[in-house]
Amino acid sequence: MASSVKLCTVDTITYYKEAISQLNTVIEHSDTPIVQDDEIPMIELLKISQIKSVKRFTVINSPLYYDEDVTNYATVNGINIDLSETKYLAITKRHGKFKFEAVTDIRVPKNTIGLNSRQRKRDRLKLYHTYNVKPSVKQHSIVDLFDQKYSFRAKIGGEDKMFEKIFGEALLSRFYPKNFVQRTNMKHVKGILLYGVPGTGKTLIARTMSEILSVLPKVINGPEILSKMLGNSKAKIRQLFDEAKSDPDGNLHLLIFEEIDAVCKRRSGDEANVHDSVENNITSQLLCKMDGWHQLNNLLIIATINRPNAIDPALLRPGRLEIHIKIEPPNDEARLSIFDIYTKSLLQNNLLHHDVNLDRIIHQTQGWTGGTY
Numbered sequence: 001m002a003s004s005v006k007l008c009t010v011d012t013i014t015y016y017k018e019a020i021s022q023l024n025t026v027i028e029h030s031d032t033p034i035v036q037d038d039e040i041p042m043i044e045l046l047k048i049s050q051i052k053s054v055k056r057f058t059v060i061n062s063p064l065y066y067d068e069d070v071t072n073y074a075t076v077n078g079i080n081i082d083l084s085e086t087k088y089l090a091i092t093k094r095h096g097k098f099k100f101e102a103v104t105d106i107r108v109p110k111n112t113i114g115l116n117s118r119q120r121k122r123d124r125l126k127l128y129h130t131y132n133v134k135p136s137v138k139q140h141s142i143v144d145l146f147d148q149k150y151s152f153r154a155k156i157g158g159e160d161k162m163f164e165k166i167f168g169e170a171l172l173s174r175f176y177p178k179n180f181v182q183r184t185n186m187k188h189v190k191g192i193l194l195y196g197v198p199g200t201g202k203t204l205i206a207r208t209m210s211e212i213l214s215v216l217p218k219v220i221n222g223p224e225i226l227s228k229m230l231g232n233s234k235a236k237i238r239q240l241f242d243e244a245k246s247d248p249d250g251n252l253h254l255l256i257f258e259e260i261d262a263v264c265k266r267r268s269g270d271e272a273n274v275h276d277s278v279e280n281n282i283t284s285q286l287l288c289k290m291d292g293w294h295q296l297n298n299l300l301i302i303a304t305i306n307r308p309n310a311i312d313p314a315l316l317r318p319g320r321l322e323i324h325i326k327i328e329p330p331n332d333e334a335r336l337s338i339f340d341i342y343t344k345s346l347l348q349n350n351l352l353h354h355d356v357n358l359d360r361i362i363h364q365t366q367g368w369t370g371g372t373y
C-alpha cells in the first residue's frame with residue numbers, strides 16, 4: 001500500500017493521474033472499503049483519471065444569436081473549419097454551457113447564419129455578440145467537474161487556468177475521503193499565495209474557495225491587525241493556529257490572510273523603527289507557527305498580496321505558502337465572461353438596452369480590472 005502521496009506541481013493532469021493511480025492501488029489492496037464521506041463522489045474523481053490526454057478544442061469565432069427569452073441560441077457555420085464530424089456545438093462562454101445543433105451543410109456560405117432565415121424569424125433571433133463556440137466533444141476537466149457542483153464560473157469570470165492550478169495542485173486532496181487521506185498519510189498543501197494587481201479578484205477567489213471547501217474562514221486583514229497586534233502579537237498568532245490544533249474532529253480550518261505584506265514585509269535589520277520591529281516580530285512568530293503547522297493537516301492559509309516580492313521570502317518556502325498563483329488582469333475573453341456574469345439577470349429580464357454593444361465595451365475596457373474606476 002502506498003504510504004504517502006506526492007503532491008507534485010508539474011502538470012495538473014499528470015499530478016491528478018498519479019494521485020488517482022495511487023488511490024486505485026489503495027482501493028485494490030484495501031480490506032475495508034473506502035467510504036465516500038466527501039462532497040465530490042469518488043467515482044467522478046476516478047472518471048477523470050481515465051483522461052488519456054487533454055484535447056484542445058478548435059475554437060470557432062462566430063456570431064451568436066439568441067431568442068428573446070435568451071433560451072435558444074444559434075451560430076453561423078464555422079469559418080475554415082471542418083465540422084463534418086460534429087453534431088453539436090457548445091457555446092463555451094456564456095451563462096453555463098449551451099448545446100445547439102451544428103449546421104454543416106456546405107451550401108451554407110461562410111459567415112452566414114446556420115439557421116435559415118425562416119427559422120431565425122420564427123425564433124426571433126437577434127445578434128448579441130460574437131462568441132467563441134467549440135465542437136462539443138466529451139470533455140472532462142477537473143474544473144468542469146467542480147463547476148458542475150459549485151457553479152463558481154457563475155461568480156468568477158475568465159479564471160479557468162487559475163482554477164485548474166488551484167484545484168490540481170492545492171485543493172484536490174482536500175476532497176478525498178478522510179479515511180483515505182489518513183491511511184495514505186497524505187499531506188495536504190498548507191498555504192496558497194494569490195498575487196496580482198488590485199481588483200483582479202483575489203479576495204473574491206479566496207472567499208469562493210472557502211465556500212467550495214465548506215468552511216467559514218477566519219479573515220485576517222494585514223493592515224488592520226498590525227495596530228491590534230502591537231505588544232501581544234505572540235498570543236494573537238498562537239490563537240490563529242490553536243483552534244485548528246485543538247479541533248477534536250480534525251475539521252478543516254481556513255485562514256484568509258488579506259494583504260499579508262502589511263505585516264510580513266521583507267524583514268529588515270533595522271529595529272529602531274517601532275513598526276519595523278513589530279512586523280519583524282510578527283513575521284518570525286508566523287514562521288515559527290507555520291513550521292509547527294507541518295503536523296497540522298487541517299489548516300489551510302490563503303494569503304493575498306499585490307506584489308510577491310514585497311513579502312518576506314521565508315514565507316514562500318515549501319511547507320509554508322507553497323503554491324503561488326498569479327492572478328492576471330482579465331484579457332478580452334475573461335472580461336467578456338465577467339460582463340456576462342453581471343449582465344445575466346438584465347438579459348434574462350429583458351432589461352439590457354438593445355444598443356448596449358458588448359464588443360465595444362470589451363474593447364474600451366482593455367487593461368481594466370474590477371478595481372478600475
Ligand SMILES: Nc1ncnc2c1ncn2[C@@H]1O[C@H](COP(=O)(O)OP(=O)(O)OP(=O)(O)O)[C@@H](O)[C@H]1O
Pocket residue numbers: 155156157158159196197198199200201202203204205304305306330338341369370371
Ligand atoms: N474574475 C472576476 N469575475 C467576477 N468579478 C470579478 C472578477 N475579478 C474581480 N471581480 C470583481 O471586482 C471587484 C474587485 O475584486 P477583488 O476585491 O476580489 O480584487 P482583489 O484582487 O482582492 O483586489 P485588491 O488587491 O485591491 O485587494 C469585486 O467586486 C469582484 O467581485
Ligand SMILES: [Mg+2]
Pocket residue numbers: 202203204258304
Ligand atoms: Mg483583496
